[in-house]
Amino acid sequence: MAGVLESVNQRTKLVGENRLELLLFRVRGKQLYGINVFKVKEIIQCPRLTSLPGSNRVVRGVVHIRSGTTPILDMSLATGGPPLEEVNGAFVIITEYNGATQGFLVASVDKIINMNWEHIHPPPKGTGREHYLTAVTEVENHIVEIIDVEKILAEVSPVKEDISEGIVSDDVRTEAGKKKVLIVDDSKIARKQITRCLENIGVEVVALEDGKQAWEHLKGIVEEGDRPQDRYMMLVSDIEMPEMDGYTLTTHIRSNDAMQGFYVVLHSSLSGVFNQAMVEKVGANDFIAKFDPDVLADNIVSRINHG
Structure with missing residues (x-):
């Protein structure tokens, strides 16, 4: 071998x-x-x-x-x-x-x-x-x-799922209540972890199970005359998923004129030195390694503050 x-x-x-x-x-x-x-x-x-x-x-x-x-x-x-x-x-x-x-x-x-x-x-x-x-x-x-x-x-080996004190301010929680985030992950446990983290910040979460579901959902928004970036603050997507992976989902999003500017974060347990290069190749905005609630919360808070 x-x-x-x-x-x-x-x-x-x-x-x-x-x-x-x-x-x-x-x-x-x-x-x-x-x-x-x-x-x-x-x-x-x-x-x-x-x-x-x-x-x-x-x-x-x-x-x-x-x-x-x-x-x-x-x-x-x-x-x-x-x-x-x-x-x-x-x-x-x-x-x-x-x-x-x-x-x-x-x-x-x-x-x-x-x-x-x-x-x-x-x-x-x-x-x-x-x-x-x-x-x-x-x-x-x-x-x-x-x-x-x-x-x-x-x-x-259960991981810490609670966000540390001081990461999310009262002002951020107030602003978070106006935001909605789309998450995509084929793992039930991962969807629960991510949803809990984001809901503790205060944002509304829509959770889907794979890239194909997400792509059909996003196309449906466009067909309704809306834009995903107007409906969602951001997309947090796994990479490994049946039907369509996160890399391909991101590539589709970047090739669609109506979705330009949609903020995409790839959130994966995949590790290695190639990750940043792959994020850049497909046009994602960021990569976050699973699963650290503080790191994920930091990213969400930054997006609320600057998005």
Whole structure:
């Protein structure tokens, strides 16, 4: 697996093309799961794990990689299944989410595939399987389930969700009551976190689940003879989403004459040195890494003060 990941320069060519690369893996049995390659730092054979007393039961232990300590989460346990028993011969997918590094213990790693977000869809409702999923797709006649990693991490290591005192003044709260913000995110937990943060500032929130929904909503506003920038103070959009990603949504917005001047912030757990370059490439106004309520609140307050 040493050469399985392509270089950052190669992967950034996907930006704005509504494409992604999925790393396929198995947790148990034959079911295939997927994770965006942008989140993956490396893939290793499972090393010897050091137990961490008092940790969440999903954390099987820690490993020391390049002078750093990385927690290893059992992907089967994390998604409501039994623990992975055959650790010898298993793999660890080292990932970076929200600026933190963690590994996911999986039974096997399959391959990387290049896909269009149009072929990735929200999970079917009412099956019970969507609880830990953000999307599903089909590869070579096999269903691939894309796991809501943000939900897993929020359960294993809950993040601070309250805004610190002093960030939002009374004057800002008064002005915020006149503002409305459109947010787009396919993760239920992320939508709740963002909505709570913005509502605590005082702004009205409209929340949608993916870029395609958002684009249809924005086009509908224009068809009504209005402009999104007149209805919303700003758009806060995730990047990874089924149907249409945040990069492509931003590209569409920037190519529409009626939406010129609409303030767009990309808000994502994607990390890396390429983020600012990608923001500039698609024409977004800013990038915020998930999820820090103070950083998000600062951005909203600045927009209220200067927007």
